[in-house]
Amino acid sequence: MVRKGSYDRNGIKKGAWSEDEDNKLRSYILRYGHWNWRLLPKYAGLARCGKSCRLRWVNYLKPGVIKGNFTKQEENLIVELHSQLGPKWSSIAANLPGRTDNDIKNFWHTRIHKRRPNRNQIPKIITSPITTAELASSKENCDHVTFSNETGNESASSSINNANINTTSQNDYFSPLHYAEITVEAGNLSSEIFASNLSVEELEGGIYDDDFSYYDYGMDLFS
DNA sequence: AAGGCTATCAACCGCTATTAG
DNA sequence: ACTAATAGCGGTTGATAGCCT
Numbered sequence: 001m002v003r004k005g006s007y008d009r010n011g012i013k014k015g016a017w018s019e020d021e022d023n024k025l026r027s028y029i030l031r032y033g034h035w036n037w038r039l040l041p042k043y044a045g046l047a048r049c050g051k052s053c054r055l056r057w058v059n060y061l062k063p064g065v066i067k068g069n070f071t072k073q074e075e076n077l078i079v080e081l082h083s084q085l086g087p088k089w090s091s092i093a094a095n096l097p098g099r100t101d102n103d104i105k106n107f108w109h110t111r112i113h114k115r116r117p118n119r120n121q122i123p124k125i126i127t128s129p130i131t132t133a134e135l136a137s138s139k140e141n142c143d144h145v146t147f148s149n150e151t152g153n154e155s156a157s158s159s160i161n162n163a164n165i166n167t168t169s170q171n172d173y174f175s176p177l178h179y180a181e182i183t184v185e186a187g188n189l190s191s192e193i194f195a196s197n198l199s200v201e202e203l204e205g206g207i208y209d210d211d212f213s214y215y216d217y218g219m220d221l222f223s
Numbered sequence: 224a225a226g227g228c229t230a231t232c233a234a235c236c237g238c239t240a241t242t243a244g
Numbered sequence: 245a246c247t248a249a250t251a252g253c254g255g256t257t258g259a260t261a262g263c264c265t
Binding site for chain 1: 230231232233234235236
Binding site: 003004015016036037038050051054058087088089090101102105109 | 249250251252253254255257258259
């Protein structure tokens with residue numbers, strides 16, 4: 001999964017890093033720091049450009065970098081931050097200790113983004129209390145919304161569909177995360193809950209659990 | 224078993240922002 | 245204030261593992 005090593009006409013190596021190169025870069029930076037990325041490879045004995053060294057350090061060698069699968073909590077945070085900040089990967093990464101912008105970007109493009117059937121629609125996380133009007137506007141801007149309970153059946157659909165929702169503000173979408181949360185609520189509670197103010201914190205507390213995959217339930221919003 | 228296809232992720236590239244002179 | 249150098253960011257590419265037919 002790595003690029004084959006090659007040299008450009010200036011003798012600068014490109015492609016996959018060898019263990020020897022990693023060791024050289026790591027030991028140099030741990031000893032002297034990265035005072036100048038452009039000059040660093042020369043002093044570290046590497047036939048690489050400074051940019052390549054920086055990237056390798058930041059994304060792979062830097063102590064504290066976490067490799068491996070993202071947890072559900074991290075995934076949720078990425079979805080939420082992306083909806084708030086857009087593709088500001090470094091800003092998002094700043095909120096996930098140990099994760100790099102590159103990893104988060106890859107994760108988004110290969111897992112999260114891909115699971116949304118309509119990728120042109122950008123989900124908007126609702127961070128203020130959720131009202132019936134907000135719920136309705138989300139409903140307005142989606143092809144269809146179905147509400148189902150935790151077991152996946154659609155027994156709660158009627159309760160929300162009968163809630164007399166009729167506002168028309170534009171560009172207001174529930175994220176898959178919050179849709180999932182609302183879905184669970186809809187399964188357990190009457191439609192009146194949507195007529196009251198319900199904070200995200202209230203929604204998140206006590207509803208979310210690790211066995212619940214919001215992708216399995218939230219996709220209707222984006223189809 | 225083999226070839227094609229897809230998913231993943233490390234690394235590259237080009238651009239912008241920031242800093243130093 | 246201007247310019248050049250450097251750092252950092254985000255989009256994209258390419259190699260390969262693994263799945264599918």
